[in-house]
Amino acid sequence: MILQCLMCGAVIKNNNIVMFKDLDPILHSQLRLAVISLLISVKEAEFTFLKEKTNATAGNLSVQINKLKDAGYIDVVKQFNNNYPQTICKISTKGVDAFEAYVKVLKTYMNPET
Amino acid sequence: MILQCLMCGAVIKNNNIVMFKDLDPILHSQLRLAVISLLISVKEAEFTFLKEKTNATAGNLSVQINKLKDAGYIDVVKQFNNNYPQTICKISTKGVDAFEAYVKVLKTYMNPET
């Protein structure tokens, strides 16, 4: 049985407080985390910019951008620029919230004594 | 072509400095990270203790403990206690180093502007 405190959000499994909350699987991925990390600071970025900064292959980046979009963490606009296709990514409010929550949870894994 | 600065360790791929270093795949796993996190603070722990604190299934925990052991991040001693099998885990120096390096790299994903 899993319970959650309505006041503080603490999760109780098998009658003991869970000390390691789940890490959002959408963000717990090297490339997706790098992309979100960039989008947090630049607010808007082209596919090619993300590809260069992350050193990812285009295929991998394409897949991960779609996952972030499907999760509602980023908004994606596809347009043409100088006759070439251009994909622009922008983090959403939901994405910012998810990132902040992820970092919060992650810190509990990194600093168990505090 | 991949280069690395002998002074500061910076990695250069395709002639540009890599801003996101690879996250150690051994530690970039929810359960293994939780286990290491616990072992950092308690220094030594039984299988059952780790199982209770992480809320993992025994099977999953068994697999992940073996991966940490194979990587040399923990030392595992199997013995008997009151007629029952007992598995004791202890983090190694290599494990501590790997954890510290992982946290360091991870922070660059979480704080891109700094």
Next chain:
DNA sequence: TTAATTAAGTTTATAATATAAACTACTTTA
């Protein structure tokens, strides 16, 4: 002017991972 190269991606295939279910071996209790 057509053949090769580059740009900006997407789709598909595969290798690696995480996870739980099923199983093992032994012990204790009813």
Next chain:
DNA sequence: TAAAGTAGTTTATATTATAAACTTAATTAA
């Protein structure tokens, strides 16, 4: 002595990450 519990391991499967192969259109070279 049968059932239930302890402490795990092994195996099977579902999910993920990733790169290779492909697409479509534009540019440059022959």
